[in-house]
Amino acid sequence: MSNYPLTYKLSWLPRFLRPSLGGDARGFAPQAATLIEPPARKVRLAFIGDISAVANRRAPECDPAIAALLASADMVVGNCESPVVERPRAVVGTRLGTHHAMTERFLADALAAVGIAREKLVLSLANNHMLDQGVTGFEETVRAMERLGIRTIGTAAKGPVERFAAGPLTIGLFAFTQWRNADAGVFASRVSMQSDLGPRDAARGVDLICAVPHWGWEFRHFPRPETRLLARQLAGQGVGLIAGHHAHVVQPVERIGKTLVAYGLGDFLGTAFSRQPWPGRIGSILVVDLGMRGAVAAYRQHPFMRQRVGDHERLVPVEALGSGIRGKVESRLKAIFGTPAEV
Template sequence: MSNYPLSYKLSWLPRFLKPSLGGDAGVFAPIAATLMDPPPASMVRLAFVGDISAIANRSAPQCDPAIAELLCSADLVVGNCESPIVERPSAALGTMLGTHHAMTERFLAEALGAVGISSEKLVLSLANNHVLDQGIAGFDETVAALKRLGIRTIGTIEGGPVARLAVGPLSIGLAAFTLWRNADADLFAGRVSMDSDPDWARYTGGVDLLCAVPHWDWEFRHFPRDETRALARRLAAQGVGLIAGHHAHVVQPVERIGGTVVAYGLGDFFGTAFARQPWPGRIGGIMIVDVSADAGTPGAIAAYRLHPFVRLRVGDHERLVEVEELQGALRQKVVGRLDAVFGRR
């Protein structure tokens, strides 16, 4: 059984049809900021993307060149693998209806190629509520497929609480966990990280920057709940310097907690809800973070920018476009929604 409260379950469909704007953009940080001026002489660039699935794509998405160039500029790209990677779904009916996620290894490889993300630069979290949608065998098949593709993973018990990666001259720590599950707790136990409150300070040694990738908050709400913000404060107090969240399926604001930068929700990178998803759920974000590699400030965040984009439906797949490329009424609606979430940008 899932661990969602009843009030959450009852609100899912209304919020899917009309994502909530209940919140105050004025209490959050700008969508972009320069934190070190002048900038460091040496930097590495991290890119964080949202949930990845084939639900809204029967073939690989298209991607505008400017978005692909942005992703190619990163030294490391981190996202959430929202769907098990299987050749044949075991939950056939649920997969057909969209309640159980699945994608093939071929789809993922072609989709990543379309957006210009190379496997050696990519890290995917498996700590999410859908990771066991195709059962234990599907989880094992997913892990094996990502290994074949050369994609590193985080968020599993086997991988440990924090993965330490060399990114240029820096050591970057990556930690992932999910607060939500769609299956029994005993199935998640021993496989998927659900511990949001270990002693994170124990893992800051030996890394220049510790980043958290949580699957948290409630879906289809543009503003994080008070409980989510409180958890972000606990993570920041224990030395987590950068947080990039998932699960809401809509973009959420950025907050600065001391020296920690928090992007609460990046939306979907590839559509993970139904193919005919309402337009606010088609807005995603790519969080670009430049990190100092100078000897005196290794791991300090020099600058960040959340780049919004929109997934347009094109036949059996989606096209990722910059907001500036939109036209007419859709552009006005998207710009208005972004201003409501992030304030005047």
Template sequence: MSNYPLSYKLSWLPRFLKPSLGGDGNGFAPMAGMLMEPPPRRTVRLAFIGDISAVANGSTPDFDPAIKALLGTADLVIGNCESPVVDRPSAVLGTRLGTHHAMSERFLAEALAAAGLAREKLVLSLANNHALDQGVAGFDETVAALKRLGIRSIGLAADGPVQAVKVGLLNVGFAAFTLWRNADESLFAGRVSMGSDPAGWPRGFDLLCAVPHWDWEFRHFPRAGTRALARRLAGQGVGLIAGHHAHVVQPVELIGETVVAYGLGDFLGTALARQPWPGRIGGIFVVDVSADVETRGAIAAYRMHPFVRLRGSGHERLVPVEGLEGAMRERVERRLGAIFPSPLVGEGGSAR
């Protein structure tokens, strides 16, 4: 059984058809910020992308060259593997209806290649509500597929709450977990990380980063409980938080020295191919981290790079907002303006 409250279930379809701008929009940060002046001499760049799925793609998606170039600047790219990677789905009817996710190993490999993502620079979280959509065998097949592809995974309960990844000169700890599950807790236990309490997490990293699958879907502003969890994580030494699950772009918040990107939307569509346009806005969250001895692990700068997934012939085409034209660009810019305050943090003075 899933763990969604009834009110959540009843609101899913209305919010999918019309993503909500309701909620508390106070206290959030601009889309980009320079947090260290002067900037450090050496930095490591992390790029966070949203949910990855084949649901809205019958064939390999297309990527605008600007998106490929941006991802190419990162030392490490971190995303969420929203669909089990299986060649033959076991939940045949559910997969056909879209209630159970699945994508083939071939699709994932070709999509990553089309995006210009080097597998050795990629980390994918398996801590999400769809992890057991194809049963235990599908979960095991997914873990094996990522290993075959040479992609590091996080969010596996067997690996402990935090996985260490060496990124350039930095030792970064990634704590991926999900608050939501689509199957019985007994199936998730021991397989998928569900622990959100940082009190027992190991320390000693240059930067501790949380990758939570949290909040409610199709709402641009996070709920009060989500923001409270972000404050708790920040209070326990988590310096960077990049969340998933909302399937729409959510704002950025600065909590002391911690930078929080509540939701990045979808990187590759996880819902119906003809999803309403606000749900087709995604974001690539780029974070530059100091590698200088004096400030090692501190966030030097961040920027949300929004894009839109346009519907092509049987697949999606990812285009940065600057590449849009006419009414679509105006609608997207208005929506982003309602989510992100301006101007840039650091213009006319430091944010801290």
């Protein structure tokens, strides 16, 4: 049913228990940088990681600094990793955590808790779990998003590049998944698996094209060569910004010409089991400031940690963590991003 290679499947549990720092760490960019002279007027985009209720029975707690950061953005873009349904259809799998599901109420409460205004939010539905509750669950998810007033991307029914206003700019969002957990025909007819922009006029009239791919292998801090090659192909097609998902751990940033690539932002809300090893609890918010012509003026990865508190999670900036865990997290981030962030 799925399209994962056997080696991928066999490595899932070992890498979940011990996320890997193995791979090629060369050629990546700093955690933050100013690329052009700061514009007099800017548009701010914030990209968050995967969102799920798997590790949460109720809405998260959120540090005020994280909520303020998200509130500062003109647009927030993330990945909705779970179908939004009132009653799971895959009952056993949902209880075990292999099949994802969250209620409309949970999603609404979670967004309120972290300070994301629904009218600023765009969520991708292009991920491997989107048909975990069947075709009916997918259709229910689309209707739930409409009721909540949340815009979505990454469905097969829409064109590859969808246009959204962010201040005076027009942003083109292009979402797709490399992976599926369901039959190819059923899945690909509903969820976008197209990894190229198609005709060049698909992005006509757009100030900046942002790709939101669900790609790579999970629980690896460095992207595989195939993923980096795909990033170069997207850059060659005119994509100026890439914010990836699916790895469930933070991955580095790369600059390919004028294209900025954040390979993996980790989870925004826990998508794996509630008792998860600490490296998988590190997430990141990518904040990008744009000039009036859509050029990336500056970017910064803002790492945080999802701490377990009973039946939910607390989102805490790294600098606000206790000394013991903070040292471990900072060491891991240094291994991923290398040199300190530019100022």
